[in-house]
Amino acid sequence: xxxxxxxxxxxxxxxxxxxxxxxxxxxxxxxxxxxxxxxxxxxxxxxxxxxxxxxxxxxxxxxxxxxxxxxxxxxxxxxxxxxxxxxxxxxxxxxxxxxxxxxxxxxxxxxxxxxxxxxxxxxxxxxxxxxxxxxxxxxxxxxxxxxxxxxxxxxxxxxxxxxxxxxxxxxxxxxxxxxxxxxxxxxxxxxxxxxxxxxxxxxxxx
Numbered sequence: 001x002x003x004x005x006x007x008x009x010x011x012x013x014x015x016x017x018x019x020x021x022x023x024x025x026x027x028x029x030x031x032x033x034x035x036x037x038x039x040x041x042x043x044x045x046x047x048x049x050x051x052x053x054x055x056x057x058x059x060x061x062x063x064x065x066x067x068x069x070x071x072x073x074x075x076x077x078x079x080x081x082x083x084x085x086x087x088x089x090x091x092x093x094x095x096x097x098x099x100x101x102x103x104x105x106x107x108x109x110x111x112x113x114x115x116x117x118x119x120x121x122x123x124x125x126x127x128x129x130x131x132x133x134x135x136x137x138x139x140x141x142x143x144x145x146x147x148x149x150x151x152x153x154x155x156x157x158x159x160x161x162x163x164x165x166x167x168x169x170x171x172x173x174x175x176x177x178x179x180x181x182x183x184x185x186x187x188x189x190x191x192x193x194x195x196x197x198x199x200x201x202x203x204x205x206x
Contacts, residue, residue: 003030003159003161003180003181003182004028004029004030004181004182004183004184004198004201004202005028005030005031005032005062005122005161005163005181005182005183005184006019006020006023006028006030006031006032006183006184006185006188006198007032007034007064007131007163007183007184007185008020008023008031008032008033008034008035008050008185009034009131009185009186009189010035011189013189014189014194016033016035016038016046016050017046017049017050017053019185019188019189020033020050020053020054021053022188022189022194022195022198023188023198024053024054024056024057024059025057025195025198026188026194026195026196026197026198026199026201026202027198027199027202028059028198028202029057029058029059029060030059030060030062031050031053031054031059031060031061031062032062032063032064032079032183033046033047033050033061033062033063033064034064034065034079034185035064036064036065043066043069044069044072044073047063047069047073047075048073051073051075054076060076060077060099061075061076061077062075062076062077062078062079062099062101063075063077063078063079064078064079064081064084065078065079065080065081065084065085066078067080067085067090067093067094068093070094070098071093071094071098075098076098076099077094077098077099077100077101077119078090078094078098078099078100078101079100079101079102079103079122080100080101080102080103081103082103082105082109082136086116087100087102087113087116087117087118088116088117091116091117099119099120100117100118100119101118101119101120101121101122101161102116102118102120102121102122103121103122103123103124104121104122104123104147105123105124105125105136105137105139106147107146107147107150107151109121110123110147110150110151110156110158110160111154111156113158114156114158118158119158119159120158120159120160120161120180121158121159121160121161122161122163122183123139123144123147123160123161123162123163123179124136124139124162124163124164124183125138125139125163125164125165126138126139126140126144126162126163126164126165126166126170126174127140127164127165127166128164128165129164129165129186130186131185131186132164135164138164139164141173141174141177144160144162144174144177144178144179145177145178147160148160148177148178148179149178152178159180159181160178160179160180160181161179161180161181161182161183162174162177162179162181162182162183163182163183165186165187166182166183166184166187167187168187168197168200168201168204171201171204172204182201184201188201
């Protein structure tokens, strides 16, 4: 089964909660709630609803950025971008029982996250994506191969999840670079039948 992470996204058609439900109903077992422009109250209310859905589907529930909320509601972990709380500080606050992921664009980023105690790396973008502002340089397949090679040479064994503008057809080639997973958002929600699209992705044999 393909290790698939889904990152929630708001569209004209789907709310953040809708998008999480779509992923879970399609068989995804990892949901990251990402609500960059939401108020604290809106974020917490949605987080509690998504957390309940994740529990019903026995899925991992990660919150983007908000370390204090993760601890307050006992989510499974937090994902931290380059401008969020430093991973080392989050680890100090959360302890070892929570998962912490970090966004990386270069091998230096990976090394920094490894030293700070991250559990996994969200590495990208694979290509240009409209779901994220202030995009880092695009990596492409060669970028992933290069980072994975350097990690192996350095003995860094953190799981790497590819992210950024990835579609169904890209997945086999990306997985062959040595990454351990794929994170998706927009390509699923743009599908005619998003639940079926998730199920189709989960079934990919790589």
